[in-house]
Amino acid sequence: MSTKLTVNGKAVELDVPAEMPLLWALRDHLQLTGTKYGCGISQCGACTVHVDGKPRRACVTPLSSVAGSSVTTIEGVDGPEAKAVREAWKAIDVPQCGYCQSGQIMSAVDLLKNNPQPSDEDIDKAMDGNLCRCATYVRIRRAIKDASAALG
Amino acid sequence: MTLHMETGPLSWKQAGDGGSTGLRELPLARVTRRDFLAGIAAGTGFAFALSLAGSGPARADSTAGGLKNAKGGDATPSLFISIESDGTVKLTCHRSEMGQQVWTAMAQILADELEADWDRIEIVQAIGHPKYGDQNTDGSRSVRRNLTRLRTAGAGMRHMLEAAAAQRWDVKAEECHGKLHEVVHGPSGRRIGYGELAADAAEIPVPELDAVRLKDREDWRYIGKDVASLTVPRIIVGQGTFGIDVQMPDLVHAVIARPPVVFGRVKSLDDSKALEVPGVLQVIQLDALEPPATFKPLGGVAVIAKDTWSAIRGRDALEIEWEAGENGDYDSTAFRKQLLETANQSGQVRRKRGDVQKALDSAAKKISADYYVPHLSQSPMEPPAATARWDGDQCEVRACVQAPQSARSTVAGVTGVEPEQVTVTPTWLGGAFGRKSKPDFAAEAAVLARKVGKPVKVTWTREDDLQHGYFHSVSAQHLEGALDEEGRCTAFLHRTVFPPIPSTFQAGVTDPSWGELRLGATDNPFVVPNLQLETGPAPAKVRIGWLRSVANVYHAFAIQSFAAELAAAADRDPKDFLLELIGPPRLVDPREEGAEYDNYGDPMEEYPIDTGRLADVTNMAAEMAGWGRELPQGHGLGIAAHRSFLSYVATVVEVKVDDSGRLTIPGVWSAIDAGTVVNTRHVEAQMEGGCLYGLSNALYGEITAKNGAIEQSNFPSWRLMKMSEAPRHFEVKIMASHAPPGGVGEPPTPPAAPALTNAIFAATGKRIRNLPIFGSKGNQLDLGGES
Numbered sequence: 001m002s003t004k005l006t007v008n009g010k011a012v013e014l015d016v017p018a019e020m021p022l023l024w025a026l027r028d029h030l031q032l033t034g035t036k037y038g039c040g041i042s043q044c045g046a047c048t049v050h051v052d053g054k055p056r057r058a059c060v061t062p063l064s065s066v067a068g069s070s071v072t073t074i075e076g077v078d079g080p081e082a083k084a085v086r087e088a089w090k091a092i093d094v095p096q097c098g099y100c101q102s103g104q105i106m107s108a109v110d111l112l113k114n115n116p117q118p119s120d121e122d123i124d125k126a127m128d129g130n131l132c133r134c135a136t137y138v139r140i141r142r143a144i145k146d147a148s149a150a151l152g
Numbered sequence: 153m154t155l156h157m158e159t160g161p162l163s164w165k166q167a168g169d170g171g172s173t174g175l176r177e178l179p180l181a182r183v184t185r186r187d188f189l190a191g192i193a194a195g196t197g198f199a200f201a202l203s204l205a206g207s208g209p210a211r212a213d214s215t216a217g218g219l220k221n222a223k224g225g226d227a228t229p230s231l232f233i234s235i236e237s238d239g240t241v242k243l244t245c246h247r248s249e250m251g252q253q254v255w256t257a258m259a260q261i262l263a264d265e266l267e268a269d270w271d272r273i274e275i276v277q278a279i280g281h282p283k284y285g286d287q288n289t290d291g292s293r294s295v296r297r298n299l300t301r302l303r304t305a306g307a308g309m310r311h312m313l314e315a316a317a318a319q320r321w322d323v324k325a326e327e328c329h330g331k332l333h334e335v336v337h338g339p340s341g342r343r344i345g346y347g348e349l350a351a352d353a354a355e356i357p358v359p360e361l362d363a364v365r366l367k368d369r370e371d372w373r374y375i376g377k378d379v380a381s382l383t384v385p386r387i388i389v390g391q392g393t394f395g396i397d398v399q400m401p402d403l404v405h406a407v408i409a410r411p412p413v414v415f416g417r418v419k420s421l422d423d424s425k426a427l428e429v430p431g432v433l434q435v436i437q438l439d440a441l442e443p444p445a446t447f448k449p450l451g452g453v454a455v456i457a458k459d460t461w462s463a464i465r466g467r468d469a470l471e472i473e474w475e476a477g478e479n480g481d482y483d484s485t486a487f488r489k490q491l492l493e494t495a496n497q498s499g500q501v502r503r504k505r506g507d508v509q510k511a512l513d514s515a516a517k518k519i520s521a522d523y524y525v526p527h528l529s530q531s532p533m534e535p536p537a538a539t540a541r542w543d544g545d546q547c548e549v550r551a552c553v554q555a556p557q558s559a560r561s562t563v564a565g566v567t568g569v570e571p572e573q574v575t576v577t578p579t580w581l582g583g584a585f586g587r588k589s590k591p592d593f594a595a596e597a598a599v600l601a602r603k604v605g606k607p608v609k610v611t612w613t614r615e616d617d618l619q620h621g622y623f624h625s626v627s628a629q630h631l632e633g634a635l636d637e638e639g640r641c642t643a644f645l646h647r648t649v650f651p652p653i654p655s656t657f658q659a660g661v662t663d664p665s666w667g668e669l670r671l672g673a674t675d676n677p678f679v680v681p682n683l684q685l686e687t688g689p690a691p692a693k694v695r696i697g698w699l700r701s702v703a704n705v706y707h708a709f710a711i712q713s714f715a716a717e718l719a720a721a722a723d724r725d726p727k728d729f730l731l732e733l734i735g736p737p738r739l740v741d742p743r744e745e746g747a748e749y750d751n752y753g754d755p756m757e758e759y760p761i762d763t764g765r766l767a768d769v770t771n772m773a774a775e776m777a778g779w780g781r782e783l784p785q786g787h788g789l790g791i792a793a794h795r796s797f798l799s800y801v802a803t804v805v806e807v808k809v810d811d812s813g814r815l816t817i818p819g820v821w822s823a824i825d826a827g828t829v830v831n832t833r834h835v836e837a838q839m840e841g842g843c844l845y846g847l848s849n850a851l852y853g854e855i856t857a858k859n860g861a862i863e864q865s866n867f868p869s870w871r872l873m874k875m876s877e878a879p880r881h882f883e884v885k886i887m888a889s890h891a892p893p894g895g896v897g898e899p900p901t902p903p904a905a906p907a908l909t910n911a912i913f914a915a916t917g918k919r920i921r922n923l924p925i926f927g928s929k930g931n932q933l934d935l936g937g938e939s
Binding site (some may be wrong): 013016017020024027028029031032033034035036037038039040041043044046073074075086089090092093094095096097098099100101102105122123124125127128129130131132133134135136137138139140141 | 250251252253380381383384385387388389390391392393394396397399405430431458459460461462464531532533534535580581582583584585611613614833834837838840841843844845848866867868872873874875876878879880882
């Protein structure tokens with residue numbers, strides 16, 4: 001049984017059980033390890049990817065549900081918001097260990113795409129599902145505002 | 153089996169000795185040519201030419217002294233630096249990168265003295281090997297133990313390059329100076345690049361220690377500066393390899409069902425359904441764990457599969473009946489009662505000044521309080537993960553380990569080979585906080601890879617991480633204090649009771665060790681005339697291990713809370729009262745009052761307990777926060793100050809509690825005196841993260857046990873602070889200092905919890921003595937009565 005989808009712009013065909021979560025298909029079968037495992041039950045956000053442009057927790061997304069879809073991971077995310085977020089992240093060194101940051105960046109990019117000038121409350125709402133044990137929250141908030149300003 | 157530990161943060165000498173005195177440094181093994189070649193073969197990245205400088209038989213005489221005995225350890229340049237002919241400078245980081253930005257810090261130190269161009273450096277992660285000296289990346293030691301050592305290595309290499317240039321030009325070496333990747337001849341202005349000199353420099357003897365000139369502080373190019381991280385550019389594009397990311401040809405994946413109770417064992421196993429799960433290849437029963445726990449695998453049943461998900465599904469399908477064993481009676485609610493009872497009986501005196509009982513009996517006013525802090529889990533976002541493969545009797549391990557030498561000896565011990573047959577390379581660590589200095593997971597991978605005959609990656613799920621950890625110890629503390637007519641503190645009694653960490657290494661140990669008491673208890677800096685520290689026994693029913701700042705977490709919570717309680721009893725401002733307790737600037741030595749005290753393994757002469765510095769950060773944090781300003785209704789400020797890991801941190805927390813009791817934290821102000829700092833940006837980041845780590849644990853963190861098994865299983869039953877709960881305002885001040893470097897990764901954590909609970913008291917009059925404040929649900933304070 002195989003599943004066809006697009007990952008970071010490339011067509012792929014995966015010959016694995018269709019109920020396998022997208023997370024493990026990406027990591028173990030496509031060697032795209034930038035998307036991280038943190039909890040497996042959509043409670044930490046480390047596995048956040050974009051499916052057809054919308055954020056999804058890959059750990060609870062069966063492969064069958066993304067057949068024919070376009071999946072974007074941290075390795076492939078691009079565009080003005082992604083560029084601004086990466087620049088802002090780098091400018092003040094948001095990440096510490098970095099493990100959750102793929103998910104943080106994917107969520108922040110989605111936030112800025114839909115809301116170029118988010119308030120503090122908007123940031124809280126958009127980012128609350130992304131846990132960080134290093135607790136880089138102060139810098140994430142600042143960097144989202146910096147990225148927002150850079151996007152004009 | 154003997155497990156040799158590296159120096160732990162708590163200074164017991166060796167697993168199994170039960171001792172807790174004197175920090176044990178690993179002897180620096182003689183570095184042989186064979187070791188060097190092995191290092192090269194293992195891909196440690198030494199360029200051949202320079203790696204042999206001062207190490208091969210041809211240069212044996214030059215290494216007799218050389219830089220082997222620099223302050224902090226062997227500073228032989230080739231251990232840490234290689235220069236390629238194209239000018240690329242490869243710097244070896246012998247500490248583990250776990251978000252504290254140690255790659256960047258170590259590179260700043262080496263590159264500064266080497267006068268290397270920052271844009272032409274590359275980092276190489278060192279394997280675990282005694283030639284590097286201590287590699288156990290905990291105890292907030294990387295900078296404080298390596299600043300002088302790595303400066304010496306960098307300067308030594310610069311000298312060799314200068315000597316090579318002098319030879320080439322036939323001029324005096326004193327006229328040649330390394331500057332930004334070139335050697336410049338002063339009189340003639342001639343220049344030559346480091347890459348071009350690399351091969352010649354390899355033939356230059358390593359200079360003697362007294363011949364090495366270190367740069368003047370004002371000439372530092374990278375040290376003490378706001379230098380950007382070397383890892384972040386890779387993190388933001390999803391690159392970089394964490395333990396869980398390791399790939400190898402023919403790799404198979406393992407997930408393990410471990411006994412729910414420590415020292416439990418498999419009674420019966422039916423793996424037929426697991427073997428039917430698509431992708432599952434094999435089921436392997438592991439040896440049961442025998443006491444003491446040390447770093448050995450916990451035992452259980454491993455499912456081997458083609459991918460992680462199939463292994464998880466296979467594990468779900470295992471039918472196992474467990475025998476609980478000796479810890480099956482562990483109930484954390486009953487245990488809490490037992491600890492509090494012990495804390496309320498007189499205990500063993502561990503430090504004594506004056507006569508506390510007499511002062512209490514004659515006090516104008518006296519108060520007492522009990523504090524309780526539960527087990528906590530380090531819970532790094534990346535759970536433990538390790539990959540191992542065997543080639544004959546040689547084992548290669550790649551894993552997110554804080555202590556690669558300890559991982560190496562542990563793997564050797566459990567597989568019955570010599571450490572020399574095991575190569576451990578740390579990956580990046582997706583957070584660690586003490587969990588990953590216990591390499592049980594690396595041992596699991598090595599055992600399984602040998603049985604399977606293929607490379608095996610062991611992945612711990614979040615449930616595994618929370619239920620099978622080395623938990624931060626649960627503690628109960630009883631404090632009593634006396635006030636005189638003027639509201640001055642005249643007596644301070646502190647009794648602390650907790651299952652000690654050495655119980656993990658020697659079965660049956662119940663008395664708190666000196667190594668744990670030095671973390672905020674024996675080193676109490678208060679100036680009170682009568683002071684006493686006592687301890688009581690407590691058995692360990694789970695594996696007890698260290699977590700960011702270790703026993704400082706509960707000791708600072710109790711002492712700094714009680715200081716504020718005394719202030720309230722005396723009707724004094726808590727900041728002023730705290731400063732009065734800290735007293736005039738002076739040096740405190742607990743050894744003069746009966747305590748065994750090793751000062752985090754560093755000399756008291758170099759790193760005294762300096763109350764002036766503690767008072768300075770206290771005043772600074774108060775000033776930053778605008779202590780005494782008029783606050784809106786429902787707001788309160790709390791302050792706490794604590795010295796740990798040879799650094800001083802004071803923190804002010806502002807809370808807002810609305811009429812319904814809902815708590816938010818609008819702001820935090822925190823000042824650190826860590827002596828000389830290497831990277832200002834990353835010290836600030838550690839201050840933010842370390843404080844919020846402490847706040848998150850105080851608000852929500854709680855690991856409980858019933859029938860010996862841990863009750864929490866995943867987020868959010870184990871709850872972490874999230875974005876909306878983090879303070880929006882966070883201000884950090886790094887005190888300017890030329891003092892020797894102190895720790896940075898851990899010192900921000902201890903003052904966080906008491907500053908928070910002191911702020912809640914200021915806002916509401918409610919005194920919180922039991923953590924966590926909320927646990928897994930809500931942010932609502934019960935404003936009736938005491939917690």
